[in-house]
Structures are given as C-alpha cells and as structure tokens.
Amino acid sequence: MSKVIISTDKAPAAIGTYSQAVKIGTTVYLSGQIPLVPETMQMVSENFAEQTQQVFENLTAVCQAAGGSLNDMVKVNIFLTDLSNFATVNEIMSKHFSAPYPARAAVQVSALPRGAQVEIDGVMEVPSTN
Structure with a gap:
C-alpha cells in the first residue's frame, strides 16, 4: 500500500x-494541531478555551481533507501544558464529537510549539482510500 499525504489550506x-x-489504506494518522489560525499562522489567542476550539477546528479541516470527520477518529491524544484545563477540554470536545467517543489519552507536558497551551493529534478510520 502506498501512503497518501493529506494537505489542506x-x-x-x-x-x-x-x-x-x-493516509495508509483506510487509516489516517493526523499530526498534532496547535491553535494557529490557518490564514495568519498566528495563535488564535491566549485564552485556553479559544485555543482548544481552534485546535478542534484545525483537526476538523484535516479530517475533511482526508475524506472523513472528527467522528471517524478512533484515537485522540491530548497534550496540555496545565492539566487543570482538562475539564475545559472535555466540555469543548463534547461539542465536536458524538458517542461512541474515540479512545483518548490526555497528558501534561512542560511546553508545546509556539507557546500553545494545547495540542491534539490522533488516528482516523475512513471508508476508502479515494
């Protein structure tokens, strides 16, 4: 099987x-997304909730470019610079996913690229390789 590179503006x-x-076959490996606004490549804001919302919007765009949606994600990894923001992530995630939810890990890290407070990556399964 050959790999297909997914890219979207x-x-x-x-x-x-x-x-x-x-994408390899029907599996899509999504790189970590941080809260950069695609048009400006600048951080959306310093507000954690706004950063998390932007990350999910970025992930949604990549999922769609790969032929799927967030609900096709089977594994999500969440990296936080402050684990006390975990409840906020859950609240925002619940607005973007419907049951059954993907498997998930959430860990606190000392720092993320560009000073982001949150980064999320994951794995998605889509119906075809087209």
Whole structure:
C-alpha cells in the first residue's frame, strides 16, 4: 500500500518536517494541531478555551481533507501544558464529537510549539482510500 499525504489550506501549514496527515489504506494518522489560525499562522489567542476550539477546528479541516470527520477518529491524544484545563477540554470536545467517543489519552507536558497551551493529534478510520 502506498501512503497518501493529506494537505489542506483550511488548517495551519506544517511548521516543521511533517505532513498534516498521512493516509495508509483506510487509516489516517493526523499530526498534532496547535491553535494557529490557518490564514495568519498566528495563535488564535491566549485564552485556553479559544485555543482548544481552534485546535478542534484545525483537526476538523484535516479530517475533511482526508475524506472523513472528527467522528471517524478512533484515537485522540491530548497534550496540555496545565492539566487543570482538562475539564475545559472535555466540555469543548463534547461539542465536536458524538458517542461512541474515540479512545483518548490526555497528558501534561512542560511546553508545546509556539507557546500553545494545547495540542491534539490522533488516528482516523475512513471508508476508502479515494
């Protein structure tokens, strides 16, 4: 099977040596998204809730470019610089996903790129490789 590189201008451009997502067969591996606004490549704000909302919007754009949606995600990894924001992530995530929810991990890290407070990556299953 060959890999298909997923790219969209509706999500921030890669800021390093990686692709927004890579599809192998029906599995899509999504790179971590931080709260950059795609059009400006600037942080959406310093507000944690606004950052989290932007991350989910960025993930949605990449999922759609790969032929799926957030609800096709089977695994989500959430990286937070302050685990006390966990409840806020849950609240915002519940607005973007419907049951059954994906498997998930959430961990606190010391720092994220560009001073972001949250980064999320994951794995998605889509119906076809087209």
